[in-house]
Amino acid sequence: MHALPFSDPCETVPPQAGQRIARGVARLMCSHGFAPVLEMPLAGKLRADVMAIGPKGEVWIVECKSCRADFRADRKWQGYIGYCDRFFWAVGPDFPQEILPEGCGLILADAFGGEIMQMASETPLAAARRKVVCRDFARHAALRLLALRDPSP
Numbered sequence: 001m002h003a004l005p006f007s008d009p010c011e012t013v014p015p016q017a018g019q020r021i022a023r024g025v026a027r028l029m030c031s032h033g034f035a036p037v038l039e040m041p042l043a044g045k046l047r048a049d050v051m052a053i054g055p056k057g058e059v060w061i062v063e064c065k066s067c068r069a070d071f072r073a074d075r076k077w078q079g080y081i082g083y084c085d086r087f088f089w090a091v092g093p094d095f096p097q098e099i100l101p102e103g104c105g106l107i108l109a110d111a112f113g114g115e116i117m118q119m120a121s122e123t124p125l126a127a128a129r130r131k132v133v134c135r136d137f138a139r140h141a142a143l144r145l146l147a148l149r150d151p152s153p
Contacts (some may be wrong), residue, residue, distance in 0.1 A: 015111070016087050017066035017092065018049065024109035025050045025062050025090045028116070034060065042083050046076055051084070051137060059125060059133055062088040062107060067098055083133055086120035 015023070022038050029036040034052035040061075041047050050062040061084040065071040081087050088105035091097065100106065105120025125133065 018064045019039070021064040021066060021090050021092060021109045021114075022049050023111050024064075024114040025064060025107055026052075027112070028107065028109065028114035029060070029062075031113075035141075037144070040118060040137065040140060042080065042136075044079075046079050046083075048080055048083070050090070052135065053137060056120060057130070058086070059084045059130065059137075060086045060088065060120075062090045064090045064109070065095065066092060068099060071095075074097035081106060081123070082129070083125075083126050085122055087115075088120050142144065 006123065026036040026038060029050065029052040033055040036052040038049050038050055039047055040051035042051075048061045049064040052060045052062070054060065061078065061080045062066075063074065063077055065074070077087075086105055088107050089100050090109045091100075092110060093108055103121055105116065106118040107114045108117050129130040
């Protein structure tokens, strides 16, 4: 008798290419002393793929792009610049880097890590905006951690 293929209903969906890049970026950020949050909501309908706060309070945002079509579909990325000190693109090794805008940082990443290929130019946040961004980051991170411990508080 042949066994029928078994599909576990609790099995998770494999991560998409952009999610694998974000995981590598998060590992890179941690290796530099930054605390990253993935899929960080910002004002309005903005959502940064990775936002990280550094040891000196610096705020970096990284947008992860898996292919040319993914990059071309993103019309909101310039809105992220007002919420960070440095803005980066993170791409895989096969991404056509020549289509990325100048002046932004560049990270090459995969699911296991990443490397900063070009440091982003620094545009320090105004003190009032930094306070709001850091407060929102802390609240979101704390609520996400709580949801892991108690999914329905």
